[in-house]
Every structure is written in C-alpha cells, then in structure tokens.
Amino acid sequence: MSVTAAPGFTAAGTAAGIKESGARDLALVAVADGRPAPAAGVFTRNHMTAAPVLTTKAHLAASGGQAAAVILNSGNANAATGEKGCADAEAMCDLVAAELGVDRHHVLVCSTGLIGIPLPMAVVEAGIAPLVAARSEHGGEAAAAAIMTTDTASKEVVVEAEGFVVGGMAKGAAMLSPNMATMLAVLTTDAAATPAQLQAALTAGVADSFNALDVDGCTSTNDTVLLLSSGRAGEVDQVQLERAVAAACADLAAQMAGDAEGATKVVRLTVTGAHSDDEAQAGARYVARSQLVKCSWYGQDPYWGRIASDLGSCGIAFDQALVSVSYGGIEVCRGGVEVDHDREAVAAHMAQRHLEIAVDLGLGAGRGTILTNDLTHAYIDENMGTS
Known part of the structure; x- marks a missing residue:
C-alpha cells in the first residue's frame, strides 16, 4: 500500500494523456477525511527552480504547514516555463481544491519530466476530476506508477514503527545529485506531529539518504520530498519518528540507486x-x-x-x-x-x-x-x- 499504508490517507493514479505512450501520468495523495493536516517539505537547491516547487513552497508558507492533498504529474516538468508555468501549477492546485472542497493553499503540486515544455493543460484539467474521484486507501500502487519517467519500476516503502507507520512513494532514475537526488517523494505517517516536528524529521531523514545519493552529478529543477501526518496514531517520540522517516528515505534512495539509468552497479x-x-x-x-x-x-x-x-x-x-x-x-x-x-x-x-x-x-x-x-x-x- 506504500503511501497509503499509514491510516488516514488515500491515493490514485491515472493516465490523463500527458505521456504519448498512454502510461499513467497523473497522481494524487490526499488526506482521507479531506481536512488539512500537518505537512513539511524539502526542495531542490537549484536556482533554476521549477514552477511546482515555487508553488508548493508558497502554499506551505501560506498555510502554516498544512496540506490536504498533493497532485503530481509525470511526463512534463513544468520547469523553465515562466509565468505561464506558475499559473499552470496554481491551476492544478485550484482544480484539486475545488474537487475536495478545500482552500487552494492546502494543495501541493509536483511535476517531473522534460524541461522547457509547457504543460498540456487541457489534458491535465480533464484528468483531475476523475483522478480525485478514484482516490482510495488502495490507490498507492497506481499513484507510484503514475509518477515514473525513465524509472523501470515504481518505488514504494512501508516502515512499521512502534505504534505508528511511515509509508511513501518516490521516483528517480537520473539527474540524481544533491541537494536531493529528478526525484519526487511523498511520505505519509499516522504519527501525530506538528509541521515543525515533521520538518525536523524530514530534514534529518533526507541528509543521509537522498542527499547522499549521487548518480550523475546533475541536480534537478524539480526535486521535492513531502511528509504529511494524519495524526491517527497519536503522539509519538520524536526520535522514533525521525528514525522511521530516515529509514523510509534510505530505502527509497537505495531503490533509486538500483534503478539508475543504464546502471549495472x-x-x-x-x-x-x-x-x-x-x-x-x-x-x-x-x-x-x-x-x-x-x-x-x-x-x-x-x-x-x-x-x-x-x-x-x-x-x-x-x-x-x-x-x-x-x-x-x-x-x-x-x-x-x-x-x-x-x-x-x-x-x-x-x-x-x-x-x-x-x-x-x-x-x-x-x-x-x-x-x-x-x-x-x-x-x-x-x-x-x-x-
């Protein structure tokens, strides 16, 4: 179940038509009850920053670290697309927010794929309503498949901790270099935590995993790792939370290394x-x-x-x-x-x-x-x- 292994989350993945191959290319991870939950993020340090990264950072700041959903697409990075790219990233959030009945700032957005090409917004817009409608606690596998680009396999993880769970999904096979390594990852947990606690756990977890992964020395414009908490398991020890998040990040980073483009070692x-x-x-x-x-x-x-x-x-x-x-x-x-x-x-x-x-x-x-x-x-x- 990966990203939906932690109680309180749903997910979905579908083929909207961004990819000419017809493969899945639009994914959603959402809080099951629709209410905004504590969230945190770590992002690329590339100054050539993609529109979805700018949008997600702005939304987390505006909401005080609260999110109800993450909309992700593959096949197009929406990077180096100027003001239109930022407007498109905001539009993706608006459409999901309207379907879920939440504020636009409570929706985060991620994109991955080719750089410098405008998003085909007609197919994205048409795909969001059925994607949101398809979300379920069993949708993690489809969501993980929908964020793949040159990956040969989806990347998922579940860490069973003492009294709580951390689940996650990621993609990445090239442009893997800190800070972070083109990668997207969404992690979820049922441990109750504040945005500050999630940020501390995520920052520590990324340090020795995604930031210690270097495939080709190229840092992506779109790197994003997000962590959301449903809180259903109640409060947990911060050290235990950080260990579980770190274990999930390390597992996903190892999967990326094993699936790097053309790698035999x-x-x-x-x-x-x-x-x-x-x-x-x-x-x-x-x-x-x-x-x-x-x-x-x-x-x-x-x-x-x-x-x-x-x-x-x-x-x-x-x-x-x-x-x-x-x-x-x-x-x-x-x-x-x-x-x-x-x-x-x-x-x-x-x-x-x-x-x-x-x-x-x-x-x-x-x-x-x-x-x-x-x-x-x-x-x-x-x-x-x-x-």
Whole structure:
C-alpha cells in the first residue's frame, strides 16, 4: 500500500494523456477525511527552480504547514516555463481544491519530466476530476506508477514503527545529485506531529539518504520530498519518528540507486580518516562523479589509482603516504601503494551488482558515504536527446 499504508490517507493514479505512450501520468495523495493536516517539505537547491516547487513552497508558507492533498504529474516538468508555468501549477492546485472542497493553499503540486515544455493543460484539467474521484486507501500502487519517467519500476516503502507507520512513494532514475537526488517523494505517517516536528524529521531523514545519493552529478529543477501526518496514531517520540522517516528515505534512495539509468552497479563509497565529516563527504562525492572511476566500475576493474588520484585533487586534506583503499573489505592499497591481496576475491566482488568501496585517508575522524553507480553505454543512449 506504500503511501497509503499509514491510516488516514488515500491515493490514485491515472493516465490523463500527458505521456504519448498512454502510461499513467497523473497522481494524487490526499488526506482521507479531506481536512488539512500537518505537512513539511524539502526542495531542490537549484536556482533554476521549477514552477511546482515555487508553488508548493508558497502554499506551505501560506498555510502554516498544512496540506490536504498533493497532485503530481509525470511526463512534463513544468520547469523553465515562466509565468505561464506558475499559473499552470496554481491551476492544478485550484482544480484539486475545488474537487475536495478545500482552500487552494492546502494543495501541493509536483511535476517531473522534460524541461522547457509547457504543460498540456487541457489534458491535465480533464484528468483531475476523475483522478480525485478514484482516490482510495488502495490507490498507492497506481499513484507510484503514475509518477515514473525513465524509472523501470515504481518505488514504494512501508516502515512499521512502534505504534505508528511511515509509508511513501518516490521516483528517480537520473539527474540524481544533491541537494536531493529528478526525484519526487511523498511520505505519509499516522504519527501525530506538528509541521515543525515533521520538518525536523524530514530534514534529518533526507541528509543521509537522498542527499547522499549521487548518480550523475546533475541536480534537478524539480526535486521535492513531502511528509504529511494524519495524526491517527497519536503522539509519538520524536526520535522514533525521525528514525522511521530516515529509514523510509534510505530505502527509497537505495531503490533509486538500483534503478539508475543504464546502471549495472550500485556502489556504496565510504571515505574515512578525513579531517572532518564535510571533507570526507566532499571527497566521496568527488570520486562518485568521476567518469574514469565510474567507467572502471562498469568494466569491473578495481583501479584504485583513479580513486586515490581524485581524492588527491579534490581540494580536501590528503597525504598519499597514509591513504588506503579496499574493495569488498579487501585492502588493495596501503600507504598509497598496492599491497598483496586476493585478486580472485576482489574480482568476484567487482562482478557483483552491489559494490562496497572504502578509502581511509589516515588523517582524522571524518567520515562520509555516497551511494552511486557506474557509467554505462545505456546511460548515454538514454540521454542523447529529448525524444
């Protein structure tokens, strides 16, 4: 049930006609009783900000962090569309608000797809009434499918906590880079919480999940993660809420990494021994964006020299006489030079889909981890054009 697993929420997904393929492209997540509920959001830091992001941020501010529904579309990002794009995003909220009988500021909006193309508002407008009418507690799967673009599978999660539930759905297969990684996510919970408590839980949950995911170094114009609370489970411990939200975010981020465009490897790259956590994270992110390193992963080549070279040039503190590199827990480099190791074991690890690579800089206690992928021919094929 994913996004409707938490009691108090309904969802729906339909094909409005935005996508030429006829696939589902319009989704709704709504509070079951129609009353505005506490909500929070985290958004892209790209200054080329899409109209739905601007609209949703404005609505959360105007409502004091209250929302009754989220309307989402795929197939068109409604980004780089100027004043008309903002008017279209507002119109989507107006139409949903009219169907639900709520204030327009209590409806949030998300879009994903191609940039710079106006929304086909005629089909969007025609699709909203039947979408709202179709909402049900069993509509989570259809909603998750309706927000997919180049995703090969829908991404859903349910976290059963002590006395409450966090459910969610997300999409994302490329333009995955902090801050957040093109991604949309809607999370719901029945834990009673204020907008401030939800914001704290969401901000913390995003930090080590979506913001630690870097597939191609490209930050989307539309990245949005929303969290809504029905409150049906009553008040819960804030720490427990934050843990459950973080677990849901981490699960969805891992699903994104596993479904990245053209990827054959999911790589967890950890840098330790840096002067600070910030330097460790910066180093890990730099390596994760290295085309040479990513190509070596695709070729199943444990070419640790490329990793060491990138860390030595990325601007963080580095001493080549202290660095060590391991693949799958097998140390291949120590003190900046190769050491004897089980080559067959390393080769077996590199042949797996999930790779664990660790670098110790030997300088301090700083630690950082990035979830990323290899670079393949299929990624290039997918991104050569817009058609």
